[in-house]
Amino acid sequence: RRVCLERLLARARANADTMEASKELSALFLDGRSISSDAFLAALHSNPALATEVHAATGNTPLHFVCCNGAPLAVVRALVEAYPDAARARDVEGNLPITGAVANGGAASVVDLLLEVHPESVRERQGKHTLLHLAAALDQSVETVQALLSCWEGAAAERDAEGNAPLHFAAACQASPAVVQALLAACPEAATWTGKMGRLPLNLSLLAEAPPGSIELIRDAHPDAQRTLEIVADYRNHGLGVGSKFPPQ
Known part of the structure; x- marks a missing residue:
């Protein structure tokens, strides 16, 4: 009997600790602070209703919070499984x-x-910009770019008020050659479009001193861009050794 009683007391203490962790987790999420993955998973397992909480001032659910803070897949999956509608x-x-x-x-x-749970979310925008614009501008991985393109290949052809396609953002923000290649594969015509400051992607990649591999891909997608007057100065001042194939006319 004594052994059984000790086990019951130990279990009660464990349950109390878990409930306290749940309360703390809720406070941490809603205050915008961080919490370890292990603590999160334990608290959510104890109290799945945590996934439905909404911060009155910001409207953030726990899923919003973890997505904005680079949480691992296990954490995001646990929240989605507990409350699938949070993705919407x-x-x-x-x-x-x-x-x-x-x-x-x-x-x-x-x-x-997140795209699997809510496929239509691929068409979300921040102002005039698609998620693909954001990914191209913010140094997202090529895997993320490809995930977005696999759900909506036409996103590569979407342009903002200045005429910028995601390729323009990639060019101006020093995106990797892999990202540039993925965008060009989805919409090669974007290399011929003028965007910010009336510039072509090649101009923007030179002005931003993008990786040479990215510059070369954009250059080869639209070789005639090198014949424009602005390109001569851009190659001279920002070309980083990536030579033009054509002499200025």
């Missing part, structure tokens, strides 16, 4: 959790999961 919930600014994931460097596996 908007904060007070109208943002879905996937927007936070793309804008804050969330893993491609997280973006994949």
